[in-house]
Amino acid sequence: MWRWVRKRDPQLVVVRRAVRITLVACLGFYFCRYVLGSAAMAPYALFGVVALGALSQIPGSPRQRARTLIAVLPVGWVLVTLGTLLSVDTWAAAAGMFVLGFAVSFVGVGGPRLVGLAAGMQLLYILPCFPPYDPGSLPERLAGLTLAVVLLAVAELVIWPDPTPPLYRHRLADAVSALAACLDALADHWSGAVPSGPPAAPTPDGLAAPTPGGLAAPTPSGPAGEPTPDGPAAPAPGPERLAELFTTATEAADALRPSRLPPTERPASAGQRDRALASAAGTARLMLGRALDLAFTDHREAVTGPAAAKLLRTVAGCVDATGAWLRAEGPLPDTTLVAAAITDFRVARMNTDPNGLPPDRLRLGALALSLGEWTKSLVFAVRLAAGEPPGHPDPTPPSAQPGLFWYAYRRTPALWWHRLRENLTPRSVAFQGALRLAAALAVARLIAGVLDLSHGFWVLLTILTVLRASAAETRSTLRPALIGTVAGSIVAALLLLLGLDPIVYVIALPVVMIAGFAAGPLLGLGWSQALFTLVITLVFAQFTPVDWTLAEQRVADVLLGAAIGVLIGLFAWPRGGAGELRRAAGTFLAASAAVVRETVAVMADGHEPGDAMPKARRAGQLAEASYALYQSERHPSATLDWQATLIAGHHAVRGSEALIKSCPAGGLLPCVTQLTTLAASVATCYDRSAGALMRGETPPRPPVPPATEWPDDLGQDLYIVADLRVWLDGLREDLTNITGRPEPADDLRTRVAQVADGAT
Template identity: 25%
Template sequence: MGPIEWLRQRDAGLTVLRRAARTAVVMPIVFGVAFGVIRNPIVATYSAFGAFALLLFVDFTGPMADRVRAQVGLGLAGVVLISLGTLIAPITWLAVLTTAVVTFAVFFAGVVSSVLAGATTALLLPFILSSSLPGPPSAIPERLAGWGLATAASVVAIMVLWPAPVRDPLRGRVIEACHALADRLRDEVAGALDMPGGTQAEVEESAERAAAVIKALKHDFYHTPYRPTGLSTGDRALVRLVDELTWLSTVIAAGGPPGPVGPCRVRFGAAVALREGAELLESRDGDPAKLHHALENLRAAAHSVEDIPALRSGLEPSFRAQEIGFAAGAIAANIEVAALSERRTLKQRLLGWQPSGIGGPFAAARERAAAHVQGHSVWLHNSIRAAAGLAIAVLVARLTAVEHAFWVVLGALAVLRSNALNTGQTAVRAVLGSLVGIVAGGALVALMGPNRVFAWILLPPAILVAGLAPAVVSFAAGQAAFTVVLFVLFNLIDPIGWRVGIVRLEDVALGCAVSLAVGLLLWPRGAGRALNVALAEAYSDSAAYLRAAVDYGVAAGADPRAEAQRAAAAARRMDDAFRTYLTERGAKPVPMLDMSRLVGGVVGLRLAADAVLDLWSRARDATPGLTADRSRLRESGGEIAGWYVGLAAALTGTASVPEPLPPGAALPDPQAASPRLVWTGGHLDAARRLQPGLITPAREVAATASA
């Protein structure tokens, strides 16, 4: 295996290499201008760390114009934070309190804005640097000059130095899956609709290809060390598409023969919608009109099937077609969200505006924030822990009067992970890495002596290694490499030899101790426990939504919109907990495939509720009367929802995993009931069919919850 192949295995798309290489080029240049031309150590320090923040710790996505605007916006935010940090730095209690408030605000703002979520470290670094280094207000212009120099250089760098590609690996897999499922649906109905193709061999070949593509999609998403996803609205829509495409693949595989012409038209409409969605994803500036037209045709085909009494003998194929059509419609809607989100302005991205535009520009931001103001929100936990950890680090640095106090805070930020165990492991790695860096840096300083030329030559490769090592080697290697960079950098500014390494080790050790203490006190069990709770809430709220949707349809119950919103909020918290769980270091107590099945089960349960609500919102009797079929459906809805509530209790270790319900209990008599009642029973039966596949994963999660 060559070095490039080895690197690609650890750095998907070479994104880390791109950031590290840019920084290795730009940082020595801006530092050289500040130190050698301007001859101001403060400007040099802020330009160097500014280049780290603006180039190594953030990499905006989207069109180049949006990236430039985001980079400039980050620079302007840094101006505010540097000024604030400098003003509050002389007063210890004010510095501690402000650090807590600013850190919480920056971390929690990531719930609302993906732009802010991706720039958390880059935003905090200038504030930490300024608030940890007390100085008079007169120092603000020099500090801002260094930051401004780094900002200007970073804008030029992202435009001309290896610009980031627009496409990401997950997007390509999703496009491929849409095409493959569309081919399978089209081949299955080609004969019935007098279209070319559709032979048995072609159907089998397209089915095998679709299964292989879905398998590859799930493998890339769940089993790679660095998952191909980001934090933007479009990226989150793509994450949902992974679950929805997997669900659609399962529905198609279990659907049986396509049946009469009506259901075949629905399947063909689903195939067209998937293909148009894939093409819209392929072309970032494409027109969504074709996708809208395909969705209208799909809905028309599904509605026509609902109203044909002659299809009573073929209700099973027509229900399968309706189920496939609804799932394909949900996928197409998410594709539209992903496409439209990329066309938002920077202001809309910062405010968390959603492409639907429902409720005004701030409605989506309020909804996302409200979803995470819950005791079990991973994002809320991370925000509180980060605020407490950095505030305590500032206090410890002030009370101990250490040199370079910002290293204490940076050390706390670097090693603070989502649970105490991983924080402790990372703290050990940080100290050992710094120790190795001291030995290596001290040896280099001894070799360099007073010769600064050798130090300037060494600086770019040292920065490159420091940028690459945490991602492609290990966290400890990154700490060692960063320590070497600091040796070189500070010995260029003020040659004090190996003493800079001892100071670095002391400060990092203090920061590690703070992080470990905060992790133990505030969240000792990490994202694994939080994911269990988030899964339980998602199942419980989705079950309540399903029950309310059935009551709404068959018994003229209340509008289930409130239950739908609660289920959506719980699903968001589950998604964020799952993302954190996937990025945690260390072995996972529950196999990733089993955990993904539980996450996918929530998707299937919510889709069943959405389908029931969609079915009855178009045609609902005002006073239907509780016939035997309607009463049986209402009962079955309660039983199935109750089963999922029991599953939710088991996931938190407070009950045993229930046995799956027997088949057929939810289905009315197809010869006597109306199609909508039969299809409602079919959606309930789809929710019941999920149950056997959730038993084993749920038992494994329940075992970890009660351990």
């Protein structure tokens, strides 16, 4: 038995929590009921612990959870007070249930800490909404709640405290450091001597060295990088080592996906710190994709190879310093070094005439430059996460706002208000979920009042238990909830028929509570409902004389609550987050297509920037919010990589901003036809993917672009053309990642992409 528990709960987090909640709930309940003799305090001492201990999921370390409990105590007082005062009138109580039910649920858009508290805070209003209707007992009710919260906060610190969960910044540090190792190895590879001739044969593990234009094996005798103490420099890393580094880096970046993290550990709050950490994680994944492109770029004849290698070495050092700071092993980095390296690289390009050179010889420098620009964004985001002020006004022109780091220039209250306002729309999944739950709870309270149900709060408690974000998910929870409730009610009825001495109920309560609170996570909803039915029976048996009809009432109330939850779920946005995510992601990709067209029109034809950029940024914010809510639901195996979908949009927006900021507008008229054709091809692929998402279909793979003749006599403008082509080619590659790559190939690019896309 113990081995089975340890297998399902290795750190005993569930068991610890069940023991802690049971001890606190029973201590408060027995003290109020049998020592103080207060029948008004006892239920709130018990259900206050159930609400904030069992129904709530509070993130952080034990100390952080204890602080959160004390901080929300005044909110609990307000909810209990309103529930008590409004309970005397059925319509007033139902109206209060709708307003407070919506408000408590909707504020969860502020982050996982508020989401985790929502269900528990709902119960604090529901409990006083039902008999006995006794406003005069409000002081005792508040005292019982206060005792429960204080005891629970103390217990978090002293009773078998949970291990502190790994920090998100440490996960980010692993991903960033692994990325730095890849970049450093690529710099070594460029500095190494590379043999000419045919490509290397497949390695024993099946990873073939790519053909020219990809990775080639270095000669053992050639120098690479810095000299070793023994004389010659070590050889540049071969394809096997690079494959190993990229696979490790991709797995570390994959561990940052919201779907791989518990909801309470995701950086999803409205504050600056979490926004910056999320931005840094997205930038790191973008950089990993471009670093992989670099690994498959022929560097042997690159015109700016040495300068690009120097830039990449600086980039690798800055990224590594960022990872060290995230692990608290180094000082906070800044953008000075990488900005200077970018300037040096641009000077080196200006001093190198590109006329007459084929475009592929300029690709290496363009990729290195894009990595340098994104490294500045990565470091800046991490500095914001550390609480450092931006140090300068927002450089984004008013016509292009909101910029990438718009949140760095607003105060925390404004950020919270912005999060609430952007979700205060029927197209927001958070708004839909809050309205659905509020309507279900209000209808249930109204029916319970009209039918004069003595234990009507069970109806609302059932709705909190079974109602999910989609009708399909609600139906999936319905069967185990009903079976568990009926089974628990049968056992409870038999127990009450035996007419046992009340002391038996006192002794049995903590045992059944521990089993009940541990059963949900370990065994499933059915076991949890069965044991919780027994808990309620044992509690009420210690207040008033009860008989087997209590179990009958419990079943009837659960059936009523389940019916209300199912009906509301069917009529109010039954598709849940999946439908809205498709719409929001499709809108984001369509807006990104407009960004692609506008960027090339500005740079090649001298057009004035329009509103494509700000529209795309706003669409991206709503898509990210929809994705965060989608991750809180249960879904079958997805055929789409939703994070790759959002990254395809972010890459378009971020790349456009960097290009427009660093390159002159309207200077590429000699090749405006080629650039416009290429941009139109990429934008059409974005539009097709957007349309497929909105229709509920799988986006098609982008076709191979047609061969195009490019001029080679534009002087320094050839470098700008190379930068644009690298950006556009990368966007086409990003769209390929949405549905994953075909599996038959066995080269480095495919194997790493499969890890990133979650392929088996």
